[in-house]
């Protein structure tokens with residue numbers, strides 16, 4: 001069964017880390033899909049449709065036919081996303097991808113056990129958030145089958161860009177959309 005990586009992001013805004021993650025996933029999986037979503041645990045700096053346009057610009061720039069933006073997967077709840085993906089790709093082995101910073105909170109996500117039993121969980125190490133053995137154990141207790149992804153992603157955080165705009169952290173392809181919507185206090189590089 002061929003594997004398909006599912007990577008959801010708040011994309012508020014996408015960072016060089018998101019770009020490296022998507023490119024890294026293309027090196028590990030035959031197909032990668034991504035979407036922007038509202039996160040029930042966060043307040044966002046831009047509306048979902050604008051964050052989707054930013055992610056679309058990044059996907060366009062990566063320009064790989066094996067990577068697609070799938071806005072219809074967008075839901076605040078990962079388990080709903082997974083159910084939609086299962087309908088769309090019934091024959092694929094679905095791998096839900098997150099950074100290691102989310103390993104501790106995933107057991108508190110909506111219907112976490114259904115989510116974790118319904119797919120494989122791909123975890124990318126995020127610098128500054130070493131994966132904790134007890135978090136991994138808790139995920140496995142809930143039914144997760146975990147793949148530790150061999151990726152080296154540069155440190156970056158959307159919240160840091162929102163707090164302190166830094167053009168070096170923002171993929172250059174996003175500039176037209178950022179300027180069009182006058183976002184995050186970023187001006188022409």
Ligand SMILES: Nc1ncnc2c1ncn2[C@@H]1O[C@H](COP(=O)(O)OP(=O)(O)OP(=O)(O)O)[C@@H](O)[C@H]1O
Pocket residue numbers: 008009010011012015017018021097098099100101102124125126127153154155156157158159160
């Ligand atoms: N630099 C990075 N290295 C590894 N994983 C990352 C990195 N940046 C984001 N991720 C992962 O990508 C997914 C989407 O992240 P998200 O869009 O919330 O970005 P973020 O930088 O964490 O946002 P914020 O700073 O606003 O919380 C999450 O699973 C997160 O763990």
Ligand SMILES: O=C(O)c1ccc[n+]([C@@H]2O[C@H](COP(=O)([O-])O)[C@@H](O)[C@H]2O)c1
Pocket residue numbers: 007008009010011037038039040041042075076077078079108109110
């Ligand atoms: O299902 C949940 O309860 C849940 C809680 C928080 C985050 N998520 C999902 O986790 C993914 C990453 O979110 P974020 O904000 O870290 O980019 C995204 O697809 C969110 O919808 C899902």
